[in-house]
Each structure stands twice: as structure tokens, then as C-alpha cells.
Amino acid sequence: MKKKIFITSAIDYTNDVIHIGHAYEKILADSYARYEKVINNKKDVLYTTGTDEHGTTNQKAAEEKGLSPKDHVDEISKKDKEEIDTLNISYDRFIRTTDEDHIKIASDFFQKSFDNGDIYKDNYKGFYCEGCESYKTFSELDENKKCKNHPTREIQELDEENYFFKWSKYEDFLKDLIETNKLIIKPEGKRSEMLAFLKEGLRDITVTRPKYKVSCGITAPNDDEQVIYVWFDALINYFTEGSQKGYWDEDTKIVHFVGKDIARWHTLLWPAMLRSAGYRIPDVVYVHGFLNLEGEKISKSLGNVIRPTELVEQYGTDAVRYYLLKFGPIVEDSDLSADHFKEVYNGELANGLGNTVARLAKLAEKSEIEFPVKDIKLDEAVFKPMEDYRSDKVIQNIWSILSGLDKHINENEPWGIKDKKELEEVLSEELGVLRKVAKYIEPFMPETSKKIQKQFDTLDIKAGKPLFPRI
Numbered sequence: 001m002k003k004k005i006f007i008t009s010a011i012d013y014t015n016d017v018i019h020i021g022h023a024y025e026k027i028l029a030d031s032y033a034r035y036e037k038v039i040n041n042k043k044d045v046l047y048t049t050g051t052d053e054h055g056t057t058n059q060k061a062a063e064e065k066g067l068s069p070k071d072h073v074d075e076i077s078k079k080d081k082e083e084i085d086t087l088n089i090s091y092d093r094f095i096r097t098t099d100e101d102h103i104k105i106a107s108d109f110f111q112k113s114f115d116n117g118d119i120y121k122d123n124y125k126g127f128y129c130e131g132c133e134s135y136k137t138f139s140e141l142d143e144n145k146k147c148k149n150h151p152t153r154e155i156q157e158l159d160e161e162n163y164f165f166k167w168s169k170y171e172d173f174l175k176d177l178i179e180t181n182k183l184i185i186k187p188e189g190k191r192s193e194m195l196a197f198l199k200e201g202l203r204d205i206t207v208t209r210p211k212y213k214v215s216c217g218i219t220a221p222n223d224d225e226q227v228i229y230v231w232f233d234a235l236i237n238y239f240t241e242g243s244q245k246g247y248w249d250e251d252t253k254i255v256h257f258v259g260k261d262i263a264r265w266h267t268l269l270w271p272a273m274l275r276s277a278g279y280r281i282p283d284v285v286y287v288h289g290f291l292n293l294e295g296e297k298i299s300k301s302l303g304n305v306i307r308p309t310e311l312v313e314q315y316g317t318d319a320v321r322y323y324l325l326k327f328g329p330i331v332e333d334s335d336l337s338a339d340h341f342k343e344v345y346n347g348e349l350a351n352g353l354g355n356t357v358a359r360l361a362k363l364a365e366k367s368e369i370e371f372p373v374k375d376i377k378l379d380e381a382v383f384k385p386m387e388d389y390r391s392d393k394v395i396q397n398i399w400s401i402l403s404g405l406d407k408h409i410n411e412n413e414p415w416g417i418k419d420k421k422e423l424e425e426v427l428s429e430e431l432g433v434l435r436k437v438a439k440y441i442e443p444f445m446p447e448t449s450k451k452i453q454k455q456f457d458t459l460d461i462k463a464g465k466p467l468f469p470r471i
């Protein structure tokens, strides 16, 4: 068992402020980080998120607003951080690729790979999608010659002198890494997908862009007419913080949470880059699906973007976390609709959790009996799905404990028990379960967990305000 754990989410482009789809990943990674800390009592947990501020997407967004790239990325990055903070994300560092330490470390990393003979100069002629910040082959375009992920953007046709990374050299290494699970890719379907992609063969990839075309970037250490390609630069963000904090050694479990569109970069390019520069490979890449809104892809051009702050204002932080963790795109794409959200809020939070808490607090207060807090033993089986990073399944387990508790209350009718001893027995059993539930939900709904613990982990239990007022 490794002593330390390093957890990351992807860093978001700063062409626009993040929406609820981006936020899903931060909540997912946060629930895992908190689980390791509060349930497994791990002391050495590092969690990073941040912003990816170089490349053409960011540069064009700044130009459109008539701002300097720096002013533009400063503004968006600040807003992104506010969006993430509203969700109570427990990151240790919000890293920006324009941070001084990252610029230095990314440049040194590039140099190492260059010194090891893995970077060479050549001409690139082909397509480039600025939305993906990625080179495309003809077969990856749709029938209108547009990128399938960004059909509203013009595809760029590049013909330029760049530096290439010898990606193809690492094919066998990557195949072995994934087949032997030295790099674990979850869920299983994504692992097979990455292996299938690898089977088609890798072509060397350009890892710089000429400065006269892309000004937003880190100058290549071997050629000051070139900037480091935005993906090569961005992936290194993990190493920047991990290596400086002592979390890039063999005694650290490194887990990356990423969306399905960027799985290849993390499972195929990133390990090859690390190998080339002489650093260790991460342990796990967890790949989640996409969140849609009312049946549509979330997109600026469709005008259906929802920011985390808007949802939080309406329902509160923990309700948003709960909904997304339980019904979000943990494996397959999922859909968020206002009706479903309300239904879940009223049914599982106002009613389910909120109602059980309110009932038991009232019963305990009225009984005038003291219920000492016993040593709480958590049931490990509840968290078993967390081995596969399945917060959704853990939450389902907790909610079935809650409905068992509700059933117990209904069947035993403590409000009608006259015998004090009997009442004490029934209520202490029920309070014991609730006190556990309060602890169980801490990784997912930290504030609510704290509120319930404060209310019940005392001899003086009192009825309080509803946790989730009905809407």
C-alpha cells in the first residue's frame, strides 16, 4: 500500500468560464480525495485542479474580447476558481499553466526529452482543430470537413516547421503498460478502447508551434522561434505540483480523473512523455462520460450553458454535489434536467435524508434521554465500490441504509413507546445508524455531514432547521 496519494482533475481551457459539465469532474475527484482523507484516514493526500491558459483557443478568445492574453486568462481563471470554490472542492493547489514554476518545469521537461533524443525537427502538413487543440487526420473529420467535437469551428490546414516527439517509439511500451495494468484505465470499456486505438499504430506528434502563429505558450528551450505545444505543456501541470511536493515518487499513488474526450492524451501521450523524460508513470486514469443538459450537448453556441454558481444559488452546494455524484456521467453520458433535479432534491434530500434527520432529532429531544456517542465502527462494505472510483454506488449504498432506518422508525413507532427503557433501546439503535450515515456522507456532502454530526454527536440532541427545505 502506497503511503501518499496524488489526485488530479484536468485543467480547464480559459477560452470561457467553466460550466456544470466541467465542474462534474472536480466534484468526482474531490469525493475521492475526501474519501481517502476522512474515511481511510490518509494524511498525505494532494489534490490539484486549475486552468490551461496557453494555445490558440485561449489566444483567440482574448483577441475577440480585445484583451491582452494575460488580462484575459487572469479574468477567466479567477472566475473558474470562484465556480469551483462554490462547490466546496478541497484542492490543495489551483495550478495555472502561466505560473512561473510551471513554465520553468515544463521547459526543463521538454529539454530532458530533447536531450534523450526523442524530439526532432520536421515539417507538419495537415489538419488542426483549435477547439480540441489537436491535430486531426482526414478520417477524423465529418462529412463537412469539420471536427466531430467542434462542428461549428473552421478546421485549420497547417503547413509549418515544428518539432516532433517520437511517439511511435513508445508503442510497445504503452501496450505492455496497459495490458499488464501497470497503468490502470477505468472503467474497463475505456481500457479496451485505448488498446484498440494503440493497435492502429501511433504517429509521431508535433510538440511545438511556430511563434508567428501561436504567441500564447512557453518558449521551447531549444528554439526561441517556437512555443511548446499546448497539450505537451498542459499535461506537465501534474508533474509541476506533484514533483515539488514530493508526490511524484514510487511511494505515491497517482490518480488522474479525465473526461472521455481527453483519455488518449492521458493514457497514451502522457506516459510516453514521462518515460521519455525519465519519470515515473501514473497509476490510474479514470475516464468519465459527458454531462448533457435537457437532452442537449452543453455548448456556448447552443446557448444552454449553466454555471455551477447558478445551480448552487438555487439548491445549495451539497444538493448539487449529491445530484451530480449520483446521477452524473460516471461511466456513460448522463442528462441533467431541471425536473429530474427537483424530483431528486425533494425525494431523496428533503424527504429521504432531511426528513429522517428531522424525525430523529425531534424524537431524541422529546424523549429527554441522553444518548452517549459510542465508538463509531464504519462498515467497509459500504465503500467497496470506491475501489473502482464509483461514488455513485457508494451513495446508493448509503441511501439504502437510510431507507432501512426509515423503515425501522416506521415499524417501531418510537413516538408511541411509553416504556423509557424500551424507547432508549430503539432510539439508540436508530441514532447509531444515523451517526454512521452522517460520517459516510462526508466525502460527498461535507457541509451536510458536519451539520448532522454537530447536531447528533452530543448528549443534548435538539431539533434543528430543515437541512433541505422542500421546493
Ligand code: MSP
Pocket: 009, 010, 011, 012, 013, 020, 021, 022, 024, 025, 052, 234, 235, 236, 237, 257, 258, 259, 260, 261, 262, 289, 290, 291, 292, 298, 329
Ligand atoms: N485543457 C484541456 C485539459 C488539459 S489536462 C492536462 C481540456 N480542457 S476543457 O476545458 O476542454 O475540459 C476540461 C475537462 O472537462 C475535461 O476532462 C473534459 O472532458 C471535461 N468536460 C468538458 N465538458 C464536459 C461535459 N459536458 N461533461 C463532463 N465533463 C466535461 O480538455
